[in-house]
Amino acid sequence: MDTPDTIFKARGLVKRYGGVTALDGTDFDLRAGEILAVIGDNGAGKSSLIKALSGAVIPDEGELHLDGQAVRFKSPIDARRHGIETVYQDLAVAPAMTIAENLFLGRELLRPGVLGRWLRLIDKQRMLTEAEGHMRDLKIGIRSMKQAVGTLSGGQRQGVAVARSTAFAKHVVILDEPTAALGVKEGNMVLELIRRVRDRGLPVILISHNMPHVFEIADRIHIQRLGKRVAVVDPKHISMSDTVAVMTGAKEVDDLPEQARA
Amino acid sequence: MQPNLEPAAPAAPVSLKLDAPGPRQRLMELLPPLNVLGPLVALLVAGAFFASQTDRFLSGQNFSLILQQVMVVGVIAIGQTLIILTAGIDLSCGMAMALGSVVTTKFAVDYGIHPYAAVLCGMAVCVLIGFINGALVTSIKLPPFIVTLGTMNIAFAVTQIYSQAQTVTGLPDALTFFGNTFHIGQTSITYGTVLMLALYLLTWLFLRETAPGRHLYAVGNNPEAARLTGIATSRVLVGVYMMAGVFYGIAALLSVARMGVGDPQAGQTDNLDSITAVVLGGTSLFGGRGAILGTLVGVLIVGVFRNGLTLMGVPSVVQILVTGVLVILAVATDQLTHKKG
Numbered sequence: 001m002d003t004p005d006t007i008f009k010a011r012g013l014v015k016r017y018g019g020v021t022a023l024d025g026t027d028f029d030l031r032a033g034e035i036l037a038v039i040g041d042n043g044a045g046k047s048s049l050i051k052a053l054s055g056a057v058i059p060d061e062g063e064l065h066l067d068g069q070a071v072r073f074k075s076p077i078d079a080r081r082h083g084i085e086t087v088y089q090d091l092a093v094a095p096a097m098t099i100a101e102n103l104f105l106g107r108e109l110l111r112p113g114v115l116g117r118w119l120r121l122i123d124k125q126r127m128l129t130e131a132e133g134h135m136r137d138l139k140i141g142i143r144s145m146k147q148a149v150g151t152l153s154g155g156q157r158q159g160v161a162v163a164r165s166t167a168f169a170k171h172v173v174i175l176d177e178p179t180a181a182l183g184v185k186e187g188n189m190v191l192e193l194i195r196r197v198r199d200r201g202l203p204v205i206l207i208s209h210n211m212p213h214v215f216e217i218a219d220r221i222h223i224q225r226l227g228k229r230v231a232v233v234d235p236k237h238i239s240m241s242d243t244v245a246v247m248t249g250a251k252e253v254d255d256l257p258e259q260a261r262a
Numbered sequence: 263m264q265p266n267l268e269p270a271a272p273a274a275p276v277s278l279k280l281d282a283p284g285p286r287q288r289l290m291e292l293l294p295p296l297n298v299l300g301p302l303v304a305l306l307v308a309g310a311f312f313a314s315q316t317d318r319f320l321s322g323q324n325f326s327l328i329l330q331q332v333m334v335v336g337v338i339a340i341g342q343t344l345i346i347l348t349a350g351i352d353l354s355c356g357m358a359m360a361l362g363s364v365v366t367t368k369f370a371v372d373y374g375i376h377p378y379a380a381v382l383c384g385m386a387v388c389v390l391i392g393f394i395n396g397a398l399v400t401s402i403k404l405p406p407f408i409v410t411l412g413t414m415n416i417a418f419a420v421t422q423i424y425s426q427a428q429t430v431t432g433l434p435d436a437l438t439f440f441g442n443t444f445h446i447g448q449t450s451i452t453y454g455t456v457l458m459l460a461l462y463l464l465t466w467l468f469l470r471e472t473a474p475g476r477h478l479y480a481v482g483n484n485p486e487a488a489r490l491t492g493i494a495t496s497r498v499l500v501g502v503y504m505m506a507g508v509f510y511g512i513a514a515l516l517s518v519a520r521m522g523v524g525d526p527q528a529g530q531t532d533n534l535d536s537i538t539a540v541v542l543g544g545t546s547l548f549g550g551r552g553a554i555l556g557t558l559v560g561v562l563i564v565g566v567f568r569n570g571l572t573l574m575g576v577p578s579v580v581q582i583l584v585t586g587v588l589v590i591l592a593v594a595t596d597q598l599t600h601k602k603g
Binding site: 076077080088090091092093094095096097101105106107108110119120121122124 | 477480493
């Protein structure tokens with residue numbers, strides 16, 4: 001499992017909430033340049049795993065390795081400093097602010113020299129130009145970066161949130177249910193967007209309940225059950241129903257053909 | 263949750279296109295937003311109405327008088343705007359201002375401290391009240407309404423006890439400088455009104471052009487998003503309440519200059535008056551939306567109505583009634599537009 005191109009890895013993560021064990025010694029591996037889907041039934045520890053990876057919770061036991069270095073995240077900000085960007089399900093955007101402002105929220109570009117360092121004046125022009133550049137890279141057609149995010153559709157907002165994370169992520173982008181709130185057409189647009197993120201070389205962790213979306217886009221699928229990773233499968237060599245069977249415990253991993261495992 | 267096993271529809275080869283702005287949208291971008299334009303139109307309509315009713319309204323001297331009448335509440339309203347932009351509210355502003363003015367004048371008159379140092383002491387008291395407000399709002403997560411209701415009463419009582427409810431008289435000239443006037447042609451202009459306008463300009467630049475200014479909007483608009491993007495939201499909030507304190511301290515100086523005494527009874531309606539001005543100026547009580555120049559317009563609307571109605575001989579009780587109606591109109595507009603957006 002520990003292939004040389006593993007970029008982000010977790011071993012033996014444990015997280016308990018009172019008497020409930022959400023993570024029961026789970027492992028995790030993300031390889032360079034892949035889209036890894038994480039699936040699991042409710043209560044499988046999927047969201048606890050993602051929170052541990054993104055710094056939102058601190059695991060009780062276990063370790064994280066990023067690019068071969070052991071890391072500990074004390075907060076999401078901390079994880080972000082290590083180049084791991086998370087797009088939350090509610091997107092964490094400020095609707096009254098413009099697209100450009102949202103892209104640089106908390107990381108505003110300052111004017112050069114004294115104006116920026118002491119007066120903390122922001123460089124609006126550069127923020128607009130760079131925001132346009134980021135949106136263009138992801139082929140998100142934007143005419144005005146001065147539009148308030150609140151006026152955009154769900155898919156467009158997702159586009160803004162994804163563009164923000166890819167603009168700053170050095171290592172990993174985590175997407176939490178990016179298509180859950182979207183219609184068919186916009187959902188597909190967002191899938192296309194996720195592919196473009198991967199094609200730019202950033203590995204993506206995708207959390208989703210939507211099996212067709214997962215099968216359409218994922219390179220590998222991490223299946224979480226009862227607080228553990230039970231299998232990592234290759235969507236090209238396994239059916240959707242077998243995957244769901246493993247996820248729900250109806251089928252054991254050993255029942256799967258060798259090539260289905262990844 | 264049941265996994266969705268429906269086959270995916272084929273991926274549409276479309277990118278997430280935003281609507282290209284038409285000429286109408288481009289025009290909208292050039293114009294000030296509706297929440298600023300609306301109050302401005304209201305101000306102009308009110309001005310035109312009073313100009314048609316009384317020929318004493320439309321004169322440079324009368325405009326200068328209106329500015330002088332609103333300069334204290336105008337500066338308080340700057341602090342109030344900053345706080346309301348973070349989805350907070352400050353009821354203690356007027357009482358903080360009164361305490362600041364009593365401290366300033368008593369320090370200068372009773373203890374013979376240099377007037378400038380006394381001004382700084384008065385300001386420090388206002389900033390301290392702001393710090394207490396901000397600390398209670400962020401650390402114990404108390405609602406700003408309750409916190410500032412408490413500090414309002416505390417500041418009022420301290421002011422009365424400290425001053426023994428006596429006005430402070432015999433002020434050095436330095437403390438009343440901003441009440442002096444200079445002349446442009448026939449019109450005499452109070453220095454304090456120039457200071458007020460300068461403070462609006464500075465705050466406008468701060469909110470528009472600086473990173474902390476944008477963070478203030480973000481904290482009011484979506485605090486969770488602001489926190490997740492790495493903005494120290496508690497520090498922003500405490501900073502905002504303290505900054506508002508600075509403005510209350512300056513307002514204290516203007517109040518002293520305008521009345522020529524340190525008045526422990528000052529500022530008792532300034533909390534509601536400043537909130538009225540902020541709301542009339544189009545700033546949302548839900549936070550994150552609004553503009554400081556809107557507040558200036560709001561302050562002027564209140565000032566113009568008071569002045570115009572007085573010139574028309576309308577009793578002051580009716581003026582209060584009109585202000586009340588204006589506030590409800592403004593809040594209703596805020597509520598309705600907020601639901602839509």
